[in-house]
Amino acid sequence: MKHITKEKVENLTKKDYPLGSKRPDLLFTPTEKAYNDLTLDAALKGEVTGADLRISPKTLEMHADISESLGRTQLAKNFRRAAEMINxxxxxxxxxxxxxxxxxxxxxxxxxxxxxxxxxxxxxxxxxxxxxxxxxxxxxxxxxxxxx
Incomplete structure (x- = not known):
């Protein structure tokens, strides 16, 4: 299944923040689960693991883009360094x-x-x-x- 995390998301700004509320369609875990699939019910059924709850490099990159759109370049750099450290x-x-x-x-x-x-x-x-x-x-x- 191809989804948005495989591509660069363009023009994320303050209007997209917080991503979990305003753009959950963009969020996927490192294990490729959609953000909206991370529910208590799924966890109780054993469908969610600890690995599913980690942030993905793509999510950190999107936060960096939003930070840059607000002129917060140092915060954007921090998000990008964090994305690099995931692996x-x-x-x-x-x-x-x-x-x-x-x-x-x-x-x-x-x-x-x-x-x-x-x-x-x-x-x-x-x-x-x-x-x-x-x-x-x-x-x-x-x-x-x-x-x-």
């Missing part, structure tokens, strides 16, 4: 988070993480953020020092 394990996300704390990583280690995000997950927005952090940490002396 990264929680454990790996926590490892990356810890690696990004000041004085925890060398610049080379941070750049390797950025390369991993870009090549293994297609997470270009997150990779750019980590590269920017590596440069800022270098300027501010917040990189881990390698003992000689």
């Amino acid at each position: 990264i394990s929680d454990a790996r996300i926590l490892e990356i988070y810890n690696a990004m704390r000041p004085n925890r990583s060398t610049k080379e280690e941070l750049l390797a993480i950025a390369d991993e995000l870009e090549t293994e997950y297609g997470a270009t927005e997150n990779a750019a953020l980590i590269r920017e952090a590596a440069d800022v940490y270098e300027r501010r002396g917040r990189l881990r020092k390698i003992e000689e």
Whole structure:
């Protein structure tokens, strides 16, 4: 079954928010269930699983589009980075988070993480953020020092 999540939805604005109330026809779970199929009755029948209740990257992208239409570019970037992270394990996300704390990583280690995000997950927005952090940490002396 082909539905709207396979295509780019154009021109979402404030009038479409909240999507669950105003545009539920656009919302699908990562398991391809329609938003309107996520009912208490379906859950009681065992037709809804935990995987069905996760947000999809497409939904986050639509929220980014709405944010951009309101001039909230930083919020839109946050939604896009979140969409990229959907396919990264929680454990790996926590490892990356810890690696990004000041004085925890060398610049080379941070750049390797950025390369991993870009090549293994297609997470270009997150990779750019980590590269920017590596440069800022270098300027501010917040990189881990390698003992000689």
